[in-house]
Amino acid sequence: MKQTAYPPVSELPGKRHAEVVQEIFDTVPEAYDLLNRVLSLRRDVAWRRFAVERMRFFQTRRLLDLATGTADLALAALRRHGDIEVVGLDFARQMLMRGLEKTRRAVRKRRWGGLRESGPGAGRGGEGGCLAERDRPGRPGPDMMAVGEETSLGRIRGPGRIDLVQGDVRELPFRGADFDVAAIAFGIRNVPVADRQGVLKEMIRCVVPGGQVMILEMHLPESPYMGPLYRLYLNRLLPRIAGLFSANPAAYRYLVDSISNFPGPAAFGSLMAAAGLRDIVQYPLTLGATYLHVGNRPESSGSGL
Numbered sequence: 001m002k003q004t005a006y007p008p009v010s011e012l013p014g015k016r017h018a019e020v021v022q023e024i025f026d027t028v029p030e031a032y033d034l035l036n037r038v039l040s041l042r043r044d045v046a047w048r049r050f051a052v053e054r055m056r057f058f059q060t061r062r063l064l065d066l067a068t069g070t071a072d073l074a075l076a077a078l079r080r081h082g083d084i085e086v087v088g089l090d091f092a093r094q095m096l097m098r099g100l101e102k103t104r105r106a107v108r109k110r111r112w113g114g115l116r117e118s119g120p121g122a123g124r125g126g127e128g129g130c131l132a133e134r135d136r137p138g139r140p141g142p143d144m145m146a147v148g149e150e151t152s153l154g155r156i157r158g159p160g161r162i163d164l165v166q167g168d169v170r171e172l173p174f175r176g177a178d179f180d181v182a183a184i185a186f187g188i189r190n191v192p193v194a195d196r197q198g199v200l201k202e203m204i205r206c207v208v209p210g211g212q213v214m215i216l217e218m219h220l221p222e223s224p225y226m227g228p229l230y231r232l233y234l235n236r237l238l239p240r241i242a243g244l245f246s247a248n249p250a251a252y253r254y255l256v257d258s259i260s261n262f263p264g265p266a267a268f269g270s271l272m273a274a275a276g277l278r279d280i281v282q283y284p285l286t287l288g289a290t291y292l293h294v295g296n297r298p299e300s301s302g303s304g305l
């Protein structure tokens, strides 16, 4: 649905915020990847690459990519760590459909070794299946639906070692400790403020003890020189460029608003610590316009986070 404007993020109550975000991302997938590249001058590709290079797969060899959108982080991780399995989760079906297309294309081009299209039965434990909860009693989310092959648990089957699942990051349909790494790229900013710590706790619950939780997110640069310039870019230039490409330019005004309202790196680091993450490291990228935040699930915590 094309909108002329969305209410300011600061005025959106939590439930309405999530509905607006879902509506926005269901209207932008066509131009989404192109605009990411144009608006960031392709830095978004480098930022995701920086993140996947820091991922450590040491036990389950599985990545949970939350708010996966069109699956860019998931695909970057598969290219870098050829033998891992990835589950990508998002609530915007149109973004996932685009991700599924891209995954199929990558499989056809054999972008990473040993990958094959999943055959019938893959979701029930067949060769090539990689669903996090496959054949296990878990907590299937109410909104999950099939895009490719419908499994008995009602999940989306993607090709090869990537599964795309429709669901809400605020209530993850996984039993827990299924993944070495749980990541969210440019997604946490879109989660209502009151739910952000809960999402971080869900991510901790889903990784094994010692596993990584990674958040890649845009911030307003704090430097006295970069800050004003970046604001000028965000408020003046970005909406105009988005207007040229996107079927829903209002979505990109929401983007500006959501970046402007997102806490700075220090405050976000405190939120990570309060959620229970340890050994937190924050990497500024492109003069602090984006940060990669990494924390670990403590070795000693039980699954009752």
Ligand SMILES: C[S@@+](CC[C@H](N)C(=O)[O-])C[C@H]1O[C@@H](n2cnc3c(N)ncnc32)[C@H](O)[C@@H]1O
Pocket: 018, 021, 022, 025, 066, 067, 068, 069, 070, 071, 072, 073, 089, 090, 091, 092, 095, 167, 168, 169, 170, 184, 185, 186, 187, 190, 191
């Ligand atoms: C800016 S996109 C990022 C997509 C992708 N991670 C990337 O790197 O390009 C944000 C994504 O977060 C998803 N999202 C936001 N809130 C969500 C929620 N509560 N549950 C699931 N997905 C959510 C949106 O549908 C959208 O696809």
